[in-house]
């Protein structure tokens with residue numbers, strides 16, 4: 001009997017938060033895990049903490065040159081992968097009137113353009129029967145003040161995933177989108193909200209709290225598994241009811 005080949009996942013933005021939790025989840029599922037990020041020290045620490053067979057690759061997902069280097073590296077290391085989790089993203093918020101061209105480009109380059117070209121460039125490495133998962137946000141469907149660019153970048157991601165779920169189906173590659181509400185990750189600090197911001201968001205969630213990163217990771221694990229073999233083109237909310245309109249129904 002031939003030995004079953006170990007499955008492989010590439011996680012963009014895997015040195016922190018949801019990406020890191022997903023790396024833990026897939027190591028637990030017996031995968032080889034490659035995480036990316038911009039900060040070499042954070043990647044090194046994450047790989048050390050995750051343990052073998054996790055490995056890291058420094059890449060700015062907003063840079064097409066880095067995406068190309070990532071593709072070459074993944075091809076040389078793994079030949080093909082089972083799952084591509086496009087998770088890297090930033091949260092930048094501020095009043096509409098104060099959005100500069102530079103801020104607009106930074107958010108769009110990482111959250112949308114980078115995601116678009118990461119999917120395009122790594123697609124040839126995704127096995128038949130494999131999965132691409134995009135990490136969106138409940139902001140994609142909402143109208144949170146101060147989130148004009150952020151929300152648009154995530155809405156564009158949802159649109160891309162919908163198209164790809166149909167376009168890639170003949171290749172037997174499933175494409176799904178995870179749509180979290182607020183999650184307890186370092187992003188809140190980086191976006192300038194801090195713990196107070198998360199507490200404020202928790203109060204708006206019907207279940208009275210924000211998500212923990214492993215709760216998102218578990219869904220990535222499920223949706224890419226055989227048990228979800230017929231789930232394609234789905235936008236899966238994980239938000240404790242945050243996005244359900246209080247007056248609907």
Ligand SMILES: NC(=O)c1ccc[n+]([C@@H]2O[C@H](COP(=O)([O-])OP(=O)(O)OC[C@H]3O[C@@H](n4cnc5c(N)ncnc54)[C@H](OP(=O)(O)O)[C@@H]3O)[C@@H](O)[C@H]2O)c1
Pocket residue numbers: 012013014015016017018019036037038039040042059060061062087088089090091110135136137138179180181182183184185186187188190
């Ligand atoms: N936390 C929330 O409430 C929430 C809610 C909905 C959706 N999301 C989405 O979830 C995803 C993960 O965020 P998180 O909450 O886990 O935040 P996080 O802890 O800040 O993690 C973000 C990850 O993305 C990486 N990253 C950011 N820009 C990158 C770039 N240009 N190239 C490569 N890697 C990059 C970061 O690493 P480096 O800094 O080293 O680059 C880090 O590993 C994001 O797409 C975010 O928009 C988060």
